[in-house]
Amino acid sequence: MVTSEHSVASKDVPSPGAGPLTPLTHRVVRRVQETSDVATLFLEPLVGDRLVFRPGQFNMLSAFGVGEVAISVSSAPGEGGPLRHTVRDVGAVSHALVRCEVGDVIGVRGPFGTDWQVTSDVEGGTSDTRDVVVVAGGIGLAPLRGALYEFVAAARGGGRVFILVGGRNPDQIIFHDDLAAWERDGATVMLSVDQSTPQWRGRVGLVTTMLGDAGFDPRNSRALLCGPEIMMRFTARALVDMGVDPAAILVSLERNMQCGIGWCGHCQLGPLIICRDGPVVPYGGVVERLLAERER
Amino acid sequence: MTFAESFVVDVDGLDALVQVLIQRGYETKGPTVHDGAVVPGPITGVREFPRGVRDEQAPGRYRLGKGDERLFAWAVGPGSWKADFFPANQVEWRAHTSEGALSFAEVGTASTPLAIIGARPCELAAIEVFDRVLGEGAHPDPRYVTRRDTCFMVVVECAVPAGTCFCSSMGTGPDVKSGFDIALSELSDADGHRFLARAGSSHGADVLAAIPHALASELDLRARLESLEHAEASMGRHLETEGLAELLARNIEHPRWSDVAERCLSCANCTMVCPTCFCSDVLDISELSGALERRRVWSSCFDLDHSYLHGGAVRSSTSSRYRQWMTHKLSTWWDQFDTSGCVGCGRCVTWCPVSIDITEEVEAIVRTDGAARVTVPTSRSDS
Amino acid sequence: MTTSVRELLAAHEFLRGLGDEVLETVVGCAHNVAFEPGELLCVEGASADTFYLLRRGRVSLEVHAPGRGPVVIETVEPGSVVGWSWLVPPYRWTIDARAIDRVGAVAIDGACLREKAERDPAFGYALLTRVSTHLLARLQATRVRALDLYGAGHGH
Numbered sequence: 036m037v038t039s040e041h042s043v044a045s046k047d048v049p050s051p052g053a054g055p056l057t058p059l060t061h062r063v064v065r066r067v068q069e070t071s072d073v074a075t076l077f078l079e080p081l082v083g084d085r086l087v088f089r090p091g092q093f094n095m096l097s098a099f100g101v102g103e104v105a106i107s108v109s110s111a112p113g114e115g116g117p118l119r120h121t122v123r124d125v126g127a128v129s130h131a132l133v134r135c136e137v138g139d140v141i142g143v144r145g146p147f148g149t150d151w152q153v154t155s156d157v158e159g160g161t162s163d164t165r166d167v168v169v170v171a172g173g174i175g176l177a178p179l180r181g182a183l184y185e186f187v188a189a190a191r192g193g194g195r196v197f198i199l200v201g202g203r204n205p206d207q208i209i210f211h212d213d214l215a216a217w218e219r220d221g222a223t224v225m226l227s228v229d230q231s232t233p234q235w236r237g238r239v240g241l242v243t244t245m246l247g248d249a250g251f252d253p254r255n256s257r258a259l260l261c262g263p264e265i266m267m268r269f270t271a272r273a274l275v276d277m278g279v280d281p282a283a284i285l286v287s288l289e290r291n292m293q294c295g296i297g298w299c300g301h302c303q304l305g306p307l308i309i310c311r312d313g314p315v316v317p318y319g320g321v322v323e324r325l326l327a328e329r330e331r
Numbered sequence: 332m333t334f335a336e337s338f339v340v341d342v343d344g345l346d347a348l349v350q351v352l353i354q355r356g357y358e359t360k361g362p363t364v365h366d367g368a369v370v371p372g373p374i375t376g377v378r379e380f381p382r383g384v385r386d387e388q389a390p391g392r393y394r395l396g397k398g399d400e401r402l403f404a405w406a407v408g409p410g411s412w413k414a415d416f417f418p419a420n421q422v423e424w425r426a427h428t429s430e431g432a433l434s435f436a437e438v439g440t441a442s443t444p445l446a447i448i449g450a451r452p453c454e455l456a457a458i459e460v461f462d463r464v465l466g467e468g469a470h471p472d473p474r475y476v477t478r479r480d481t482c483f484m485v486v487v488e489c490a491v492p493a494g495t496c497f498c499s500s501m502g503t504g505p506d507v508k509s510g511f512d513i514a515l516s517e518l519s520d521a522d523g524h525r526f527l528a529r530a531g532s533s534h535g536a537d538v539l540a541a542i543p544h545a546l547a548s549e550l551d552l553r554a555r556l557e558s559l560e561h562a563e564a565s566m567g568r569h570l571e572t573e574g575l576a577e578l579l580a581r582n583i584e585h586p587r588w589s590d591v592a593e594r595c596l597s598c599a600n601c602t603m604v605c606p607t608c609f610c611s612d613v614l615d616i617s618e619l620s621g622a623l624e625r626r627r628v629w630s631s632c633f634d635l636d637h638s639y640l641h642g643g644a645v646r647s648s649t650s651s652r653y654r655q656w657m658t659h660k661l662s663t664w665w666d667q668f669d670t671s672g673c674v675g676c677g678r679c680v681t682w683c684p685v686s687i688d689i690t691e692e693v694e695a696i697v698r699t700d701g702a703a704r705v706t707v708p709t710s711r712s713d714s
Numbered sequence: 715m716t717t718s719v720r721e722l723l724a725a726h727e728f729l730r731g732l733g734d735e736v737l738e739t740v741v742g743c744a745h746n747v748a749f750e751p752g753e754l755l756c757v758e759g760a761s762a763d764t765f766y767l768l769r770r771g772r773v774s775l776e777v778h779a780p781g782r783g784p785v786v787i788e789t790v791e792p793g794s795v796v797g798w799s800w801l802v803p804p805y806r807w808t809i810d811a812r813a814i815d816r817v818g819a820v821a822i823d824g825a826c827l828r829e830k831a832e833r834d835p836a837f838g839y840a841l842l843t844r845v846s847t848h849l850l851a852r853l854q855a856t857r858v859r860a861l862d863l864y865g866a867g868h869g870h
Contacts, residue, residue: 054423054424054438054473054474055470055472055473056423056424056613056625056627057423057424057435057625060433097615099426099428099433099615099617099623100428100615100617100623101615101617102614102615103613103615103625125641125642126641129641140433172863172864173863173864201864202864203862203863203864203865207864227789229859229862229863229864231774231785231786233783235786236814237789238772238789238791239774239786239787239788239789240788240789240855240859241855241856241858241859243855243858244791244851244855247727247793248791248792248793262863262864263863263864265858265861265863266858266863269854269858289640290638290640290645291637291638291639291640291645293611293612293613294611294613294627296469296470297464297468297469297470298464298465298470298472298609298611298627299610299611299612299613299627299630300609300610300611300630300632301610301612301630301637301638303632303655303659303663303667305658305663305666306663306666306667307666307667308667311468311469328583329584330638330645330646330651330655331646331647331648331650331651
């Protein structure tokens with residue numbers, strides 16, 4: 036990992052006008068170990084302004100000398116402060132990122148892709164008063180964090196937000212402080228784990244088993260799902276069975292992303308180029324079919 | 332000189348065309364014979380064109396033979412022009428770490444503008460497909476755009492299609508209607524060996540005006556049409572495109588995918604010779620000296636790693652990968668880029684070592700439309 | 715008390731939409747119960763003659779493992795059902811069910827219900843269909859959990 040004590044020579048610093056595959060150097064200014072293999076990096080650009088993004092979008096993060104990987108932004112646009120990325124150690128690049136220390140310099144390209152449509156208005160132009168149902172599995176809560184802050188803030192006007200989080204075990208649940216804050220601000224927060232621990236007093240079971248108890252109005256809800264694809268597939272089906280409009284369900288898809296900008300072709304899923312058409316896509320229609328199709 | 336007018340240029344005139352382009356600062360490239368195949372190469376005059384060369388193409392077969400006086404009496408070879416706009420291995424940026432600090436060095440994008448003399452209509456069509464992939468959208472590739480915008484394009488219409496050609500099915504040949512600076516048709520009959528030339532841009536008209544030319548006669552124009560008619564009639568293969576995208580979309584579980592997977596070697600030849608295949612790996616390379624480099628290198632959806640997602644490949648089987656390749660070309664490319672991803676050049680048929688023929692694979696599915704059957708391999712080791 | 719139990723049953727998810735006749739049939743086999751935190755509703759290996767429609771409080775399904783103590787397999791929430799072993803021979807609990815909170819439930823006599831189901835196949839079919847729906851959902855959730863979804867990694 037590169038530790039840059041001196042500022043990068045300004046002459047050679049890639050500007051936004053540099054090639055689309057050239058990252059902007061960012062310094063890790065804070066690091067939080069979320070779980071045994073997940074860390075959140077707080078990033079400040081070495082030069083220039085902080086990136087402007089919408090919740091659900093992702094950046095390509097470079098661990099210089101190792102490679103680049105797509106990671107969703109986990110900060111909220113409204114909270115200011117450094118750019119946050121919550122990374123799970125699942126491969127060479129993410130391993131290098133998770134091991135970053137404060138002061139290290141990494142590369143950031145983005146933001147890319149679609150977002151959670153937090154501010155989308157329902158037909159007729161009035162503001163959206165539907166219940167917001169968020170189902171997150173494991174580290175899937177990270178790409179939803181920014182959207183949740185906006186939804187919870189917007190719900191002060193009377194809307195309802197339901198946050199259902201599933202994890203392998205209690206130690207794997209991330210963002211405890213955020214969950215507490217959202218609950219304090221009126222959201223319904225429900226947690227469920229697959230594997231209990233002696234200390235755990237909460238639910239044990241599949242995340243979908245919480246849907247029926249949450250208390251949202253299926254006929255007047257929008258849902259945001261992020262987690263392992265199988266979990267999203269089953270959750271989306273369960274929601275549709277309950278009466279939620281498939282078009283009102285958003286899922287965040289993941290494929291091999293190497294460029295983030297539609298060039299490399301790796302992240303195709305049928306007609307979709309996930310980095311361009313996703314990662315956040317409506318479940319209804321094409322995606323429902325694609326998730327049911329078998330690639331093997 | 333107007334765009335609608337056609338002119339006659341002789342072989343010396345074609346040589347003059349090359350010279351004018353060289354004088355105007357272009358790097359001139361065209362079809363050349365190299366290693367027993369017609370491939371893109373540097374051109375300094377007509378002598379480098381594949382004069383007197385014929386080709387014989389069939390599934391899994393390519394041979395050059397002796398032809399007549401013509402320079403362009405062959406169909407496309409294994410090399411396509413995509414390599415000139417989208418190099419097979421290009422450096423995106425270089426950086427250096429020194430005493431812990433990181434400095435970037437920009438990789439120059441400026442290059443000598445390229446003049447291509449002798450692209451076939453299907454090849455121009457392929458470049459136009461590429462334009463939609465790398466040249467348009469929210470993130471155009473600036474180096475691609477620069478190379479493309481500065482390129483001078485001389486297209487030579489096809490008179491002698493190969494046995495694996497099906498451009499007429501795809502609407503990309505044997506004639507060319509637009510997208511060129513100069514279009515040529517090679518004529519060789521009782522009236523002699525000559526080229527019918529049309530300008531497709533003011534730039535092209537300007538260059539055409541600078542070389543010896545004469546106004547074309549009615550007979551010249553008729554000779555071109557007859558040549559094209561003959562070419563169309565001798566097209567070696569046919570692909571029914573009506574409803575094709577939908578046909579493949581509804582036959583995702585067709586047993587033919589397993590059938591073709593029995594033959595397919597996953598060798599990626601088809602994707603390497605395909606003039607529209609655009610997949611690339613983005614690779615970071617570091618050296619002990621502290622130098623870092625990011626490269627973009629051609630890759631293929633037939634590679635196991637292409638669909639790698641932490642934990643494994645999404646498309647681990649050959650049937651899945653072949654299906655991805657073909658449905659992408661003929662079906663989902665429409666969804667992604669509003670065009671077919673296949674231009675009918677036939678390269679994938681010719682250069683497949685086991686003679687898999689995309690037109691035959693489509694035909695097999697057409698014949699048994701709806702024979703959907705979900706079969707799941709019991710092991711994931713058939714990669 | 716019967717009126718109260720009927721109301722509780724009528725309000726419970728398990729019998730929703732099955733109609734008054736079914737409700738009346740079940741009422742005759744049901745009574746109201748409560749458990750303190752820690753108390754076992756079912757004991758693995760014991761005779762299974764009752765099942766519980768949970769009204770309030772969480773129940774955990776556990777297997778006792780030597781050296782590990784109770785391992786929680788799953789928790790069951792109000793609105794759901796605890797206990798299926800009453801349905802088929804040998805009518806023996808296969809798991810412990812423990813009250814995590816103060817639990818309020820309607821206890822239903824399994825033998826009573828089986829007898830009525832045998833006498834009235836239409837009732838029996840309706841009951842079994844409902845039971846199967848719950849069982850299938852529980853089975854499916856268990857299958858998905860067996861995949862260890864979050865273990866394989868999700869790289870966002």
